[in-house]
Amino acid sequence: RLSEVFQKYTSVRYAVPFCSNGAGLLAILMLLKRYRGYENIFIQSNTMYGVKTIAITSGLKYLGAADCSMPSLMPSLQQVEEFISSVKEPKRTVFLLSHIGGIVNPDIASISLACEKAGIALVEDCAHSLGSTLENHHTGGYGIAGVYSLYATKAISAGEGGIAITNDSDLAKMLSRFNIYDRFDQKQEIGINFRISEVQALFSFCMCEMSEEIISNKNLIAKEYITACNDAHISFVNPHEKGQRGNHYKFTLLANEDSESEFAGIKNRTSSVYDYALGHDPMKLSKRHICLPIWYALEPEIVEKTIEQIGSIHKK
Numbered sequence: 001r002l003s004e005v006f007q008k009y010t011s012v013r014y015a016v017p018f019c020s021n022g023a024g025l026l027a028i029l030m031l032l033k034r035y036r037g038y039e040n041i042f043i044q045s046n047t048m049y050g051v052k053t054i055a056i057t058s059g060l061k062y063l064g065a066a067d068c069s070m071p072s073l074m075p076s077l078q079q080v081e082e083f084i085s086s087v088k089e090p091k092r093t094v095f096l097l098s099h100i101g102g103i104v105n106p107d108i109a110s111i112s113l114a115c116e117k118a119g120i121a122l123v124e125d126c127a128h129s130l131g132s133t134l135e136n137h138h139t140g141g142y143g144i145a146g147v148y149s150l151y152a153t154k155a156i157s158a159g160e161g162g163i164a165i166t167n168d169s170d171l172a173k174m175l176s177r178f179n180i181y182d183r184f185d186q187k188q189e190i191g192i193n194f195r196i197s198e199v200q201a202l203f204s205f206c207m208c209e210m211s212e213e214i215i216s217n218k219n220l221i222a223k224e225y226i227t228a229c230n231d232a233h234i235s236f237v238n239p240h241e242k243g244q245r246g247n248h249y250k251f252t253l254l255a256n257e258d259s260e261s262e263f264a265g266i267k268n269r270t271s272s273v274y275d276y277a278l279g280h281d282p283m284k285l286s287k288r289h290i291c292l293p294i295w296y297a298l299e300p301e302i303v304e305k306t307i308e309q310i311g312s313i314h315k316k
Helices: 002-010 021-036 049-057 077-084 108-118 169-179 198-209 211-231 300-315
Strands: 014-018 040-044 061-066 093-098 121-126 145-149 162-166 251-254 289-292
Touching (some): 002 162, 002 198, 014 021, 021 121, 021 162, 021 169, 040 049, 049 061, 049 093, 061 077, 093 108, 108 121, 198 211, 211 251, 211 300
Parallel strands (some): 040 061, 040 093, 093 121
Antiparallel strands (some): 251 289
């Protein structure tokens, strides 16, 4: 049932539940290495350190990270192409791209085409982007596969869990066999129990059924923040710009200077997207943003206090 709801929601052919986002990504990478002949991998500089550990744990050779840029905090098509130009064996290389902060990489369609042209396998880390769309297209379907997260802090939370989605029938079968050690056909040589439990699957199913309600509720909060930021002339990552429909995992303010010290008066905040970089960070993205509180059924007084603090920046 959980697979079915994800297939319908994202308009992909196959969905395979996992115990976590990381488990799903690791399974995909290991299968690409073992059965598709891929040997190398690169990621992006602004993503979780765990993405790097997953890439290396898979056994693929780690090539480094593509730069990222403002205002999306993600790599542009140009930055991806620049990294691809340095790859010696693109047809044996995987790009593990991460959608950041609750919006879709704005250049994902062009990046997908660039990877396809070079022979690079694009895998999407969709941990932040469940329910996010770009021109009504969900993440996870631009590359060979993608994996969502249902971890406790995510936009649609079920405590833990991950869902791998793909339109590749052979890969979908291999992912299912991976989770059950292929104990029936006994042909696939790699696998381990990365399955989601029945209880967790039931909880995940219920939360995914609520996804649009959750996103709609947070959208009301985001609209108030957008108005306050526009009034205070504060830059932010727009969850509605250029065909985006963000899931409001984060509401991110962008500093004009090299640090976020200009936001010192805003005390109501959550953790930043990432306060470190895994590669070059020429624009100092990790130090130039903060995130405002935004979650399902957030107390109105917290929203009001946050807006008041945003206004105090403008008054100064």
